[in-house]
Amino acid sequence: MSLAGDYDSANIFAKILRGEAPCVKIFEDDNVLAFMDIFPQSQGHCLVIPKDTTARNLMEFPADRLGVLFAAVQKLSNAVVKALSCDGVIVTQFNGAPAGQTVFHLHVHVIPRFANLPLQPHHGGKPADMAVLREQASRIAAAL
Numbered sequence: 001m002s003l004a005g006d007y008d009s010a011n012i013f014a015k016i017l018r019g020e021a022p023c024v025k026i027f028e029d030d031n032v033l034a035f036m037d038i039f040p041q042s043q044g045h046c047l048v049i050p051k052d053t054t055a056r057n058l059m060e061f062p063a064d065r066l067g068v069l070f071a072a073v074q075k076l077s078n079a080v081v082k083a084l085s086c087d088g089v090i091v092t093q094f095n096g097a098p099a100g101q102t103v104f105h106l107h108v109h110v111i112p113r114f115a116n117l118p119l120q121p122h123h124g125g126k127p128a129d130m131a132v133l134r135e136q137a138s139r140i141a142a143a144l
């Protein structure tokens with residue numbers, strides 16, 4: 001499935017939203033869920049996903065909901081900087097398999113950057129230690 005296709009309600013982020021799959025949550029409200037990426041490209045790599053949508057990518061998402069989504073992305077980015085004292089933040093998202101998308105529920109990556117640490121490639125990260133993810137999520141949540 002790439003740019004064209006139907007929304008697959010069995011995708012992992014849909015399962016997380018329904019509570020059918022676990023995640024290390026950072027924050028949640030009526031509109032979005034923010035949680036840790038389990039194959040982080042850097043320490044503190046997290047994701048923001050909109051709720052109540054079948055948008056697989058940015059182009060399918062209603063324009064009038066973008067402000068709410070990106071306000072959450074900004075809020076999370078500020079918390080990441082405060083909690084982790086990173087030197088930079090990558091905010092990115094991928095649309096379609098050739099662009100690098102693997103989960104077809106719209107999501108935005110918030111990836112802290114540290115001046116002296118290499119960035120793991122997209123899909124090149126190692127599975128994270130869940131205890132470490134929980135500790136990072138708790139620090140980020142405390143900085144919201």
Ligand code: 5GP
Nearest residue numbers: 012023036037038039040094100101102103
């Ligand atoms: P994409 O490649 O579609 O832009 O991003 C999907 C992201 O979801 C990847 O960074 C990948 O590491 C992450 N991911 C894949 N499966 C899971 C999962 O089961 N739980 C969590 N928290 N992240 C996942």
